[in-house]
Amino acid sequence: MTAPETLADVIRERSGEILAGWIVRFERSPLRFRRATKAESHTSQVANLVEALGVAASSSELRPGSGATRELERNAAFLGAQFASEGATGFDIAALMVELREVIASMAPADEVVAMSRLFEWLTVVALDTFASSGLQSLRERIADQLEIGTPVVELLPKVPACLLVGAPPAGVIDGLLSRAWMLAIGTGAPCVIIDCGGLAEAGEKNFEAGYREFLVQAEGSAIQILLSTARRGLRETATILASEKALPFQHFDRLDSAVAHAVERAGYLLMRRS
Amino acid sequence: MTAPETLADVIRERSGEILAGWIVRFERSPLRFRRATKAESHTSQVANLVEALGVAASSSELRPGSGATRELERNAAFLGAQFASEGATGFDIAALMVELREVIASMAPADEVVAMSRLFEWLTVVALDTFASSGLQSLRERIADQLEIGTPVVELLPKVPACLLVGAPPAGVIDGLLSRAWMLAIGTGAPCVIIDCGGLAEAGEKNFEAGYREFLVQAEGSAIQILLSTARRGLRETATILASEKALPFQHFDRLDSAVAHAVERAGYLLMRRS
Numbered sequence: 001m002t003a004p005e006t007l008a009d010v011i012r013e014r015s016g017e018i019l020a021g022w023i024v025r026f027e028r029s030p031l032r033f034r035r036a037t038k039a040e041s042h043t044s045q046v047a048n049l050v051e052a053l054g055v056a057a058s059s060s061e062l063r064p065g066s067g068a069t070r071e072l073e074r075n076a077a078f079l080g081a082q083f084a085s086e087g088a089t090g091f092d093i094a095a096l097m098v099e100l101r102e103v104i105a106s107m108a109p110a111d112e113v114v115a116m117s118r119l120f121e122w123l124t125v126v127a128l129d130t131f132a133s134s135g136l137q138s139l140r141e142r143i144a145d146q147l148e149i150g151t152p153v154v155e156l157l158p159k160v161p162a163c164l165l166v167g168a169p170p171a172g173v174i175d176g177l178l179s180r181a182w183m184l185a186i187g188t189g190a191p192c193v194i195i196d197c198g199g200l201a202e203a204g205e206k207n208f209e210a211g212y213r214e215f216l217v218q219a220e221g222s223a224i225q226i227l228l229s230t231a232r233r234g235l236r237e238t239a240t241i242l243a244s245e246k247a248l249p250f251q252h253f254d255r256l257d258s259a260v261a262h263a264v265e266r267a268g269y270l271l272m273r274r275s
Numbered sequence: 276m277t278a279p280e281t282l283a284d285v286i287r288e289r290s291g292e293i294l295a296g297w298i299v300r301f302e303r304s305p306l307r308f309r310r311a312t313k314a315e316s317h318t319s320q321v322a323n324l325v326e327a328l329g330v331a332a333s334s335s336e337l338r339p340g341s342g343a344t345r346e347l348e349r350n351a352a353f354l355g356a357q358f359a360s361e362g363a364t365g366f367d368i369a370a371l372m373v374e375l376r377e378v379i380a381s382m383a384p385a386d387e388v389v390a391m392s393r394l395f396e397w398l399t400v401v402a403l404d405t406f407a408s409s410g411l412q413s414l415r416e417r418i419a420d421q422l423e424i425g426t427p428v429v430e431l432l433p434k435v436p437a438c439l440l441v442g443a444p445p446a447g448v449i450d451g452l453l454s455r456a457w458m459l460a461i462g463t464g465a466p467c468v469i470i471d472c473g474g475l476a477e478a479g480e481k482n483f484e485a486g487y488r489e490f491l492v493q494a495e496g497s498a499i500q501i502l503l504s505t506a507r508r509g510l511r512e513t514a515t516i517l518a519s520e521k522a523l524p525f526q527h528f529d530r531l532d533s534a535v536a537h538a539v540e541r542a543g544y545l546l547m548r549r550s
Contacts, residue, residue: 030339031400065305090404098396121373125306128400129365132407139411143418146442150474154439155532156431157539157546164429166441166474167421199425199441257430264432264546271432272545 007062007112011054011104018050018103019043025099032095037088042096045082049075049100062115064122076123080130085138090128097124148173153180156260159267161185162194164256168203174211182215185224192263195239196256198230209238216246225249225266229259282337282379282387286329289382293325294318296378306370312363317371320357324350324375337390339397351398355405360413365403372399423448428455431535434542436460437469439531443478449486457490460499467538470514471531473505484513491521500524500541504534 011018023039026032052072059068076097083093101120105113147169156162163181165174178195185193200208219226226248228239236252243250253259264271286293298314301307327347334343351372358368376395380388422444431437438456440449453470460468475483494501501523503514511527518525528534539546 031397033340065308084407090407091400094396094400094403121369122306125366125369125403128369128403128407132359132365132403132410135407136410136414139414143442146476146479150441150476150479152427152439152441152471152474152531154471154473155530157532157535160532164427164439166425166427167418196427196429198429199427201421201425204421204425255430256427257432257435260432268549270545270547270549271539272547274543274545 005109006057007104007108007116008054008057010107010109011050011057014107015047015050015054018100018107019047021103021106022046022100025103026095029095029099031091031098033091037083037086037092045075045079046096046100049079050104053104056119057112057116062112062119064119069119069122072119072123073126076127077130080127080132081134083127084131084135090131093127093131094124097127143167144170144173148176151177153177153184155184155188155190156194157264157267157269159188159190160192160194160260160263161188161190162196162260162263164196164199165204165208166199168201169207169211171207171210171214174204174207175214178211178215179218182219182222182224190224190263191266192225192227194227194229194256194259194263196229196259197232197235198256200235205232205235208235209242212239213242216242216248219248220246222248225251227251227253227259227263229253229256280384281332282383282391283329283332285382285384286325286332286379290322290325290329293375293378293382294322296381297321297375300374300378301370304370304374306366306373308366312358312361312367320350320354321371321375324354325379328379331394332387332391337387337394339394344394344397347394347398348401351402352405355402355407356409358402359406359410365406368402368406369399372402418442419445419448423451426452428452428459430459430463430465431469432539432542432544434463434465435467435469435535435538436463436465437471437535437538439471439474440479440483441474443476444482444486446482446485446489449479449482450489453487453490454493457494457497457499465499465538466541467500467502469502469504469531469534469538471504471534472507472510473531475510480507480510483510484517487514488517491517491523494523495521497523500526502526502528502534502538504528504531 026039052075056062056068056072061068080093097120101117108116147167151166152164154162161181161184163177181193226243240250301314327350331337331343331347336343355368372395376392383391422442426441427439436456436459438452456468501518515525
């Protein structure tokens with residue numbers, strides 16, 4: 001009589017069979033009512049998962065959160081992130097995990113099925129939590145990119161460069177936008193640069209100080225005047241103090257058009273009413 | 276001898292006990308390693324879930340997706356959405372469901388435990404999928420709000436109103452922004468209104484047409500000239516055609532500062548180089 005087969009043996013010796021069984025079950029899984037993805041696009045991920053499970057099962061403890069299952073958890077999290085980037089649903093992820101569990105459970109020794117099922121429950125939650133958080137994270141990044149690219153950093157008139165901040169860009173994006181406006185002022189020989197804060201959301205105002213500080217480090221020693229417009233009181237006071245610390249010429253305007261009129265004049269133009 | 280107790284009986288007669296057991300288990304659940312929420316803030320949701328489970332269990336089929344479990348699925352989805360709005364993690368939701376299943380499984384007749392566990396697996400997935408999608412949805416709404424409030428709709432100079440579109444606002448937001456710019460033109464007696472598209476992301480360009488169409492319906496018959504600036508070719512062509520269909524004066528400028536210079540002149544000002 002040979003020793004009874006263990007879960008680790010089953011996975012090592014029958015991984016091809018497990019994968020084939022998974023493909024059939026996944027394609028028919030009742031959890032996937034939209035069927036956005038095909039089994040073949042996930043087989044390599046599932047093969048990795050099965051391999052990591054084999055390694056974990058060879059150790060003594062097949063327990064969520066233990067050292068032996070860490071690699072499996074990483075696999076599950078990676079899988080959740082990948083599904084989020086593919087626009088899949090949580091149901092697709094659950095189907096992948098549940099059907100894999102079913103296939104393995106049908107082959108595994110009875111005394112290891114309970115621990116294995118618990119572990120899969122845990123891995124499914126890990127994958128689904130990462131699915132949710134990485135979906136949010138990538139949307140946030142996309143929005144930050146859109147603001148970085150789309151926030152107006154423009155000449156409103158010749159030699160009147162302006163940056164009109166919108167929404168809640170992260171500090172690094174604010175720094176980048178202000179620096180671009182600054183370069184525009186230098187490139188066009190403008191005497192002023194307008195920074196309008198009227199469009200900043202509350203979260204954006206919070207990020208402003210850090211971005212503005214970074215920007216001032218770069219601007220230090222320059223003669224270009226900073227015209228801050230439509231900034232709420234707290235922001236205006238901070239911006240004023242920080243600019244004066246760097247000895248940079250600075251002025252605040254309650255309205256953007258007043259700042260533009262000032263910049264037009266400083267640029268050597270006269271705005272005259274036609275008679 | 277009385278008839279054997281069913282799951283429906285257990286839930287009906289011992290719901291208080293189930294809830295108490297759930298509170299203890301949830302507070303200690305190993306799934307909740309961050310412990311952001313307390314059991315007491317979810318007891319009413321869990322009570323609703325237990326009640327819906329009791330109703331479902333009284334019917335013949337305790338099967339995912341069946342008519343009898345629809346109310347339960349709605350409960351689970353609602354729960355996922357609520358957790359998303361509270362900044363909880365997927366682990367918190369899973370803990371709520373898993374621990375409730377454990378409590379009920381410990382009381383339920385053995386022959387109903389398997390079907391009940393399957394149902395809970397399904398409900399957990401429903402809750403986690405809604406958690407992910409509603410988190411994304413509320414972030415999208417927040418971003419749309421920030422663009423609606425923050426997109427510059429401003430006078431760049433007296434009688435030079437402009438709307439500088441940024442990012443990917445939904446069509447309804449674009450319509451609202453253009454309408455506000457229009458009202459600003461009317462309110463200040465401006466002869467032109469500038470619509471700058473330089474900051475629109477690709478998704479925003481796609482939404483532009485629908486929003487612009489809505490806006491034109493409102494603007495029809497007016498003499499205010501539309502100055503479109505920095506719009507890519509497809510957008511420019513569409514905007515030109517639509518404006519001419521409504522017989523609205525329209526002109527495109529490759530650069531914002533050219534549009535502003537035109538608007539300044541039309542507003543009766545001369546921009547003169549100081550000698």
